[in-house]
Amino acid sequence: MRKSEKIIEGLLLLSAVITILITVGIIWVLLSESISFFSEVSIFRFLTEKEWTPLFADKKFGILPLVTGTLLTTFIAIAVALPIGLTVAVYLNEYAPGRMRQIVKPVLELLATIPTVVYGFFALTVVTPFLQSFIPGLAGFNALSAGIVMGIMIIPMISSLSEDAISAVPRSLREAAYGMGSTRYQTAFGVMVPAASSGIVVSVILAISRAVGETMIVAIAAGQQPRLTLNPLVPIETITTYIVQVSLGDVPHGSLEYKTIFAAGITLFVFTFTLNNISFWIRKKFQEKYD
Amino acid sequence: MSKNYKLVAIEVNAYYGDFHAIKNISLGLEEKAVTAFIGPSGCGKSTFLRLFNRMNDYIDGFRIDGEILLDQKDIYKKSVRVDELRKEVGMVFQKPNPFPKTIFENVVYGLRIQGISKKKVLEEAAERSLKQAALWEEVKDKLHKSALALSGGQQQRLCIARALANGPSVLLMDEPASALDPISTAKIEELIWELKKDYTIVIVTHNMQQAGRVSDHTAFFLSGELIEFAKTKSLFTNPKDQRTQNYITGRFG
Ligand SMILES: Nc1ncnc2c1ncn2[C@@H]1O[C@H](COP(=O)(O)OP(=O)(O)OP(=O)(O)O)[C@@H](O)[C@H]1O
Ligand SMILES: [Mg+2]
Numbered sequence: 001m002r003k004s005e006k007i008i009e010g011l012l013l014l015s016a017v018i019t020i021l022i023t024v025g026i027i028w029v030l031l032s033e034s035i036s037f038f039s040e041v042s043i044f045r046f047l048t049e050k051e052w053t054p055l056f057a058d059k060k061f062g063i064l065p066l067v068t069g070t071l072l073t074t075f076i077a078i079a080v081a082l083p084i085g086l087t088v089a090v091y092l093n094e095y096a097p098g099r100m101r102q103i104v105k106p107v108l109e110l111l112a113t114i115p116t117v118v119y120g121f122f123a124l125t126v127v128t129p130f131l132q133s134f135i136p137g138l139a140g141f142n143a144l145s146a147g148i149v150m151g152i153m154i155i156p157m158i159s160s161l162s163e164d165a166i167s168a169v170p171r172s173l174r175e176a177a178y179g180m181g182s183t184r185y186q187t188a189f190g191v192m193v194p195a196a197s198s199g200i201v202v203s204v205i206l207a208i209s210r211a212v213g214e215t216m217i218v219a220i221a222a223g224q225q226p227r228l229t230l231n232p233l234v235p236i237e238t239i240t241t242y243i244v245q246v247s248l249g250d251v252p253h254g255s256l257e258y259k260t261i262f263a264a265g266i267t268l269f270v271f272t273f274t275l276n277n278i279s280f281w282i283r284k285k286f287q288e289k290y291d
Numbered sequence: 292m293s294k295n296y297k298l299v300a301i302e303v304n305a306y307y308g309d310f311h312a313i314k315n316i317s318l319g320l321e322e323k324a325v326t327a328f329i330g331p332s333g334c335g336k337s338t339f340l341r342l343f344n345r346m347n348d349y350i351d352g353f354r355i356d357g358e359i360l361l362d363q364k365d366i367y368k369k370s371v372r373v374d375e376l377r378k379e380v381g382m383v384f385q386k387p388n389p390f391p392k393t394i395f396e397n398v399v400y401g402l403r404i405q406g407i408s409k410k411k412v413l414e415e416a417a418e419r420s421l422k423q424a425a426l427w428e429e430v431k432d433k434l435h436k437s438a439l440a441l442s443g444g445q446q447q448r449l450c451i452a453r454a455l456a457n458g459p460s461v462l463l464m465d466e467p468a469s470a471l472d473p474i475s476t477a478k479i480e481e482l483i484w485e486l487k488k489d490y491t492i493v494i495v496t497h498n499m500q501q502a503g504r505v506s507d508h509t510a511f512f513l514s515g516e517l518i519e520f521a522k523t524k525s526l527f528t529n530p531k532d533q534r535t536q537n538y539i540t541g542r543f544g
Contacts, residue, residue, distance in 0.1 A: 098351055170390035176450070179346065181378035181457060186404045195391055 030269060033262035040256055046263065052226040052242070054260045055251070061260070063267055065226035069143065069236035070271075074211040076147025076232060077154055081207055084151075084199065085158025086193070086200065092159070093166045094188040105160070112156045120220030122151035124230055128221065141223030141232045141235040154207045165199020166192050198286035207277040213241035239268045250288050296360075297322040297461060297491040298343055305338055307350065312338045314515040315357075324473035325483060325492045327342055327502035327523065330512035331538070336495045339512065340463050343493065344380040345373050361461070385466040387446035389453070391440035394430050394473070397438045397449055401457035413531030416456050424452035425482050444475025451482065462486065464494040468501065480505050499539055511535045 038046070041061045049062025088108065092101050127145040132138045138145075169192055177187040193200065215238075223235025224245055237245075243261045251257045296319035307314035312335050320326050323324075328336040338347065345366065347353045358365050366376055378401065389397050398417040407413065417434065421427040426448040430441070438449055447467060454462060464483075468476040483492060483505045496502050502509050503523060510520040511532075519526060519535045530536045 092544075170388075172384060172386055173390065175346065175384060176388040176390060178349070179344065179377060179382040179384070179406070180401050180453065181374045181376075182404055183374050190404065191390060 004240050030262055030266050032261050034266045037256070037263045038257035040259075050228050052237075055249075059256075061263075062228075063239075063264065065207075065228040066237060066239045066264060067267070068228055068230060069218075069222070069226065070212055070240070070268075072143045072230055072232060072235075072236060073150060073222060073238055074208055076144060077150035077206065077211040077214075078208060080148050080151025081154040081158050082204060084183070085155045085203075085207075086162055088155070088159040089162035089166055089200075090188045090193065092163050093140055094184050095194065108156045108159055112155065114153070116153065116214065116216035117220070119149050119153050120146075120217040121220035123217055127271040129156050136235065138224070138233050139235055141221060141225075142224050142233050143236045144232040145221035146218045146220075147232065149221065150211055150214055151215075153217070154210060157207050157210060158203050161203030162200045165196040165203065168199065169195045179251040202279045202283050205275050205282070209275040209279075212271050212275070213240060213268065215244055219244050219253075239264050243268075294538060295322055296320060297362065298493070299358075299360040300339075300342070301358040301360070301362075302486060303339075303342065303355065303359060304467060305335075305342060305347070306352075306354045307338075308352035312515050313342070313355075315515045318510060318517060318520050319355075320493060322491050323487060323489065324507040325487050325494060325505055327506035327509045328495045328512060329494065329499065329502050329506050329509060329538070330518075332497075334512040335515040336512055340465055340495050341382075343461065343463055344377050344382055346377075346382065348373065378457045379459055380461040380463060381457055381459035382466045383447070383450050383454055383462065383464045386470050387443055387450050389441070389446050389449050391437070391439055392439070393435045394438045395434040398452050398456050400453060406479070420452040420456040421449075423455050423486070424448045425478065425485070426452055442475070444471045444478060447471060447475070447479060448482065451479075451486075455486075459490070461491045461493070464492065466495050466497065469497060476501075499527075511538060513538075 046061055046063055046066075049060050051060035051066060052065045053060045088104070092104060098106065123145045124141075127149055128138065128140060128142065131145055137146075138180065173191060173195055174187060177191040182190065214269050219237045219241045222238065222241065224237050224241055225235040226237040226242065229236065243264050246257065246261045298320040299318070301317050303309065303313055303316050316339065328340060330336055339345045342355060342359055343361070343366075347355070355367065359367060361380065363374070365371075390400060392400075395413075395417055398420050399407075399413045402413055402416055418431075420425060421430060426445060429445060430449075438446065440447060448469075451462075451467075468479045471479065480501065483494065486492060487507075494502075494505065506523045508521065509523045509526045511518045511526065511530075511534075513534055519530060519532045520530070526535065527539055530539060
């Protein structure tokens with residue numbers, strides 16, 4: 001009995017240690033490879049050059065086109081997911097009868113279980129042709145449909161986190177609003193949503209972080225052409241797509257081209273790390289507000 | 292029923308699902324008077340009070356039959372707009388529940404949702420209501436500070452001011468002082484005395500002395516039934532029902 005417990009304890013400790021080691025290892029590889037990249041290409045060039053062509057004969061190492069590509073698809077995704085996700089959250093909280101809630105929630109969560117590769121093909125083979133029927137200038141690969149479909153994928157994330165935030169608002173506040181003669185709409189958007197705003201902001205930040213890191217949809221549907229533009233109708237490339245492209249290609253290990261993926265990777269890491277910290281900070285700052 | 296009743300209940304039954312919470316209650320509440328609802332915990336005082344502004348409507352499984360009349364009109368008729376009704380019948384809750392906004396925005400909330408945004412109108416209404424609620428002197432220099440920074444008693448008077456700003460004729464108060472200290476409680480009671488010149492007030496209370504001090508009439512409830520309803524003085528000095536007698540003398544579970 002005693003012995004088996006000791007073994008279990010040891011295994012638990014071991015897995016904890018392994019997890020930490022793996023994380024540290026990843027960060028270490030990312031850092032050391034990037035440092036070696038930046039010893040050949042200055043950070044200044046990296047941040048200011050307007051082209052990203054490390055695989056061409058005429059090499060340029062400006063990360064900006066990848067950053068704008070990432071921001072563009074992310075922005076479109078959030079522009080789709082936030083209004084829909086928030087509306088769903090409000091609907092579930094203030095309007096839906098109990099039965100409805102029991103149907104809608106699992107259906108929404110189903111959206112989150114669809115593999116992203118399926119979303120990618122959906123964007124490429126359904127959404128793009130559909131949009132092309134009324135946006136003539138739309139290229140076959142573009143940021144728009146990739147962003148929209150990414151938005152659809154993120155809806156459950158925003159709706160379920162926002163719903164949690166809204167239902168955590170004390171009942172007494174809802175009663176105050178109704179007691180003052182507010183309609184459901186006024187109660188929902190004038191009182192409940194503002195009172196839940198910190199939780200909603202957190203949900204949006206996590207969603208942004210998810211969109212920034214999303215790979216499959218953009219790799220399939222947005223094209224692989226780094227381009228410094230905010231035009232959603234043309235092919236672009238995101239940071240993640242570039243990393244996949246090079247990882248799958250035949251760039252020799254240890255070469256400068258190879259190291260670019262670590263520089264791109266650390267850029268991505270800085271983005272998501274910052275976003276996650278902001279959301280953590282907001283959550284901590286506001287969590288005691290209603291205790 | 293006689294004409295000067297502001298609120299009338301006629302053979303009202305209310306249910307939470309299968310649970311019969313209000314059992315065939317009829318009574319009339321006089322205009323510009325204070326009526327107290329007393330009775331042991333769980334006897335249905337809050338449920339009955341909340342029938343008058345239809346606050347139970349959104350509870351899953353809640354049902355009412357019978358009639359509730361406000362100024363002789365049935366408030367449960369289909370044509371009645373609940374949001375309009377609640378502006379006429381204001382409510383103050385047990386726990387002060389100001390919005391997480393400024394003091395000023397709390398008071399003018401009702402005007403804002405009616406689409407009024409003229410600064411002058413809002414400021415006048417805020418001052419008037421805060422004075423009525425005897426809070427003006429304490430907050431006039433910090434109107435644009437958060438309402439959540441006020442003391443519990445001040446918050447409760449703010450909630451009263453907020454309700455008054457809607458221009459109601461009835462105020463429903465569900466144990467408005469039970470979460471407050473004795474001094475704040477005394478202020479609220481004083482306020483109720485003032486307000487009854489202009490408003491019809493219904494107050495739920497567990498505090499027998501409070502009912503005795505502030506109310507003109509008292510209704511005693513027990514397990515969803517109205518046991519006795521009379522002038523406060525006569526109910527406390529000369530109860531007709533043995534169960535009332537037991538309750539007010541404290542010989543009761
Ligand atoms: N939302 C609800 N769903 C089901 N039953 C309820 C609900 N609200 C109240 N009840 C029940 O109805 C009865 C009356 O409740 P009510 O809150 O009106 O009592 P009360 O007299 O106000 O009690 P207290 O003095 O404790 O506030 C109680 O038995 C209570 O359990
Ligand atoms: Mg109660």
